[in-house]
Amino acid sequence: MNTEISGIILTYLLTLAIAIPLGRYIARVFKGEKTWLDFMAPVERFIFRFSGIDTKKEMNWKQHMFALLTINALWLFYAFFCLLFQSHLPLNPDGNPNQTPDLAFNTAISFLVNCNLQDYSGESGATYFTQHFVFMFLHFVSAATGIAALIVLFRALKDKVTDKLGNYWEYFVKSITRILLPIAFVIAVILAFNGMPTSYKGKDTLITMQGDTAHISRGPAAALVAIKHLGTNGGGWFGANSAHPLENPNYLTNTVELVAQLIIPMGLVFALGFYLNKKKFAYVIFGVMTIGMLMFMIPTINAELHGNPAIAKMGVSQPTGAMEGKEVRFGPANSAYWSIMTTVTSTGSVNSMHDSAMPVSGLMMMGGMMVNCFYGGCGVGFLNFYIFIIIAVFISGLMVGRTPEFFGRKIEAREMKIASLIALLHPFIILVGTAISSYVLVHMPNADWAVKPSTWLNSPGYHGFSEMLYQYSSSAANNGSGFEGLADNNIFWNVSAGFVMILGRFLPIIGPVAIAGILANKKFIPESAGTLKSDTSTFGIMIFAVILIIAALSFFPSLALGPIAEHFSLK
Amino acid sequence: MKTYLLPSIKITIILLVILAGLYPLAIAGIGKFTPGHGDGETISYKGKVVGYANIGQKFTKDEYFWSRPSAVDYKADASGGSNKGPSNPDYLKDVEKRIQDFLKRNPGVTRAEIPAELVTASGSGLDPDLSPAGAKVQVLRIAKTRNLTVEQVNKIIDDNTEQPLLGLFGPTKVNVLKLNVALDELKK
Structure with missing residues (x-):
């Protein structure tokens, strides 16, 4: 077999082999059972004592959300001001300047919400201080926020639970001390031994073999790159992200980074099964997610391996596939695999430039972000999926003429309203954003802004439209990858994408937790012959259909104008 | 508000120290033992x-x-x-x-x-x-x-x-x- 294909199969199997035991471990952590990382307990006790937190105080879902929102608001201000004044802060060996207010606004939100859209380049737009004390810090805590919110939902799904859903701070801190930090540490060490820089030295200057002067940006990247993937964040150290040879030096580091970005989203699905003791239900969900992922993956790999037809016509050979925007050490098959895994989860790191990928690949990447729950982000992946479950249960109930119920609780009008709002919010912010930007581009091409709208796009025609659609899809899905040809570091894009990111983060966290919290307060109805079985393939197909219908109906017209049209015009 | 804000501030401070301070310093320490000593691997020709x-x-x-x-x-x-x-x-x-x-x-x-x-x-x-x-x-x-x-x-x-x-x-x-x-x- 082709070594490029066997490479990605190995990567997937390795991911699965780690995700299943990790899921069991995560369930044990949050059930409060013994684990081999119990030596972290004194650290946790110290954190809680220092912060004046009593973890025995249980919270209801609203208190959980208050805690979550308060600390997130605090981080937003902290991040914004750090970026605004970064040149005056320590650890700036390259002498990089402050971020402009609109850029700092965008960047602070972007890292806060686990999106990591980067309208700056790491080499020149951030300092070692902001990379570590803002970006890497937010990598950890935004991932922990997602996990903690999901654990609230897990707890609410338990039988015979009422409104007492555990302590938010405990979930949050344990997500870091028991899951993210230990695993990130191991990954960072592997990366360091494979040539990723770890020291705090600034740029190096040298004379190359043929006599040019080269300035080489460096910096303590390994620690950040580890959590950037583990936390499905994606905001990289260097401008080229994980395509950069210091941020992803070889095939082994590439495999590690790929495995890291999937084990928690996958592991949390298995954790649900172990936590609720409903393993079959977890397998059904995992099956639906995997089939959805493959639906995006296979056409992408196929398109990239075939190469660009326009380049084939010029008569050169494409022995490995399409190479524009790709690195030789990864090759097109692996770049395709990465581009789909990074878009079905909310990672958004890249090891090839998505803007230069084939139109079919672009279509599939956008599809991944538009669905946003085939594995999905740290914690939030399943929260999004839960919305589709509620809708599927409701529709199934209507089809057989029974009051829909899920895990022993009746789903009624109020829960359905929340679920529908959240399901529609995602297409709404993506499509409205794209519509506004298209309008501005066409009707105000020479508006007197720092960057004129007429120069926003790096490619004309259908592909240009795709660049805008991709940007808002990535923002709303809190993904963070980009069709980077878009000139996005200006006030229009910084601000509009900033709002889309923040809407796409917190409402889809609050909605599912609210539904689960409300359901947990309802009377528990024991399973009977008429109960809809949630752990069957029929139910899986039902969820899959709901996801496809909602995503296809909402997004098909816009996709037809972008990547689909480009595909048929590319000969 | 105080119920949430005060713990938020304190927990942020301590996590900043652990996650943004100690963790990367530990990695930098381990990085000293890697082939490029954490500075990136270089290639020399005629001693340069x-x-x-x-x-x-x-x-x-x-x-x-x-x-x-x-x-x-x-x-x-x-x-x-x-x-x-x-x-x-x-x-x-x-x-x-x-x-x-x-x-x-x-x-x-x-x-x-x-x-x-x-x-x-x-x-x-x-x-x-x-x-x-x-x-x-x-x-x-x-x-x-x-x-x-x-x-x-x-x-x-x-x-x-x-x-x-x-x-x-x-x-x-x-x-x-x-x-x-x-x-x-x-x-x-």
Whole structure:
């Protein structure tokens, strides 16, 4: 077999082999059972004592959300001001300047919400201080926020639970001390031994073999790159992200980074099964997610391996596939695999430039972000999926003429309203954003802004439209990858994408937790012959259909104008 | 509000110390024991550092193996790709121009022998590698410029070819900088 294909199969199997035991471990952590990382307990006790937190105080879902929102608001201000004044802060060996207010606004939100859209380049737009004390810090805590919110939902799904859903701070801190930090540490060490820089030295200057002067940006990247993937964040150290040879030096580091970005989203699905003791239900969900992922993956790999037809016509050979925007050490098959895994989860790191990928690949990447729950982000992946479950249960109930119920609780009008709002919010912010930007581009091409709208796009025609659609899809899905040809570091894009990111983060966290919290307060109805079985393939197909219908109906017209049209015009 | 804000502030402070302070310092400490001592691995020739093993550099002279085209002209403090879409007419013109330049400077090579990687820009603009095919197609030119035999140049490529991970996973590649150091070492 082709070594490029066997490479990605190995990567997937390795991911699965780690995700299943990790899921069991995560369930044990949050059930409060013994684990081999119990030596972290004194650290946790110290954190809680220092912060004046009593973890025995249980919270209801609203208190959980208050805690979550308060600390997130605090981080937003902290991040914004750090970026605004970064040149005056320590650890700036390259002498990089402050971020402009609109850029700092965008960047602070972007890292806060686990999106990591980067309208700056790491080499020149951030300092070692902001990379570590803002970006890497937010990598950890935004991932922990997602996990903690999901654990609230897990707890609410338990039988015979009422409104007492555990302590938010405990979930949050344990997500870091028991899951993210230990695993990130191991990954960072592997990366360091494979040539990723770890020291705090600034740029190096040298004379190359043929006599040019080269300035080489460096910096303590390994620690950040580890959590950037583990936390499905994606905001990289260097401008080229994980395509950069210091941020992803070889095939082994590439495999590690790929495995890291999937084990928690996958592991949390298995954790649900172990936590609720409903393993079959977890397998059904995992099956639906995997089939959805493959639906995006296979056409992408196929398109990239075939190469660009326009380049084939010029008569050169494409022995490995399409190479524009790709690195030789990864090759097109692996770049395709990465581009789909990074878009079905909310990672958004890249090891090839998505803007230069084939139109079919672009279509599939956008599809991944538009669905946003085939594995999905740290914690939030399943929260999004839960919305589709509620809708599927409701529709199934209507089809057989029974009051829909899920895990022993009746789903009624109020829960359905929340679920529908959240399901529609995602297409709404993506499509409205794209519509506004298209309008501005066409009707105000020479508006007197720092960057004129007429120069926003790096490619004309259908592909240009795709660049805008991709940007808002990535923002709303809190993904963070980009069709980077878009000139996005200006006030229009910084601000509009900033709002889309923040809407796409917190409402889809609050909605599912609210539904689960409300359901947990309802009377528990024991399973009977008429109960809809949630752990069957029929139910899986039902969820899959709901996801496809909602995503296809909402997004098909816009996709037809972008990547689909480009595909048929590319000969 | 106070119920949530005060713990939020305190927990943020302590987590900043642990996550942004201690954790990367620990990694930096361990990094001292890695091959490049955490500063990035360099390659020296005649006792002088001529580049980083992992960072591609510009090679355009006839006597050296050329690196792939770079959208950022191999500026290692401003990495990036072209971000041109596959159907972009300007981009396709650039590719055609690169093909013609390549043919002009590599007599004896036909269009069909040029692998796409030599006329397309990499993702980082700093791709340090070529596929063996991308190196072999340059052998004629280098042999002629340096008065070497084709076998000598081919041998350098074979000696520097890096097999897939464990022989099974990922592409086969050659590091351009290492190739060119080997070429210069042959000269003396």
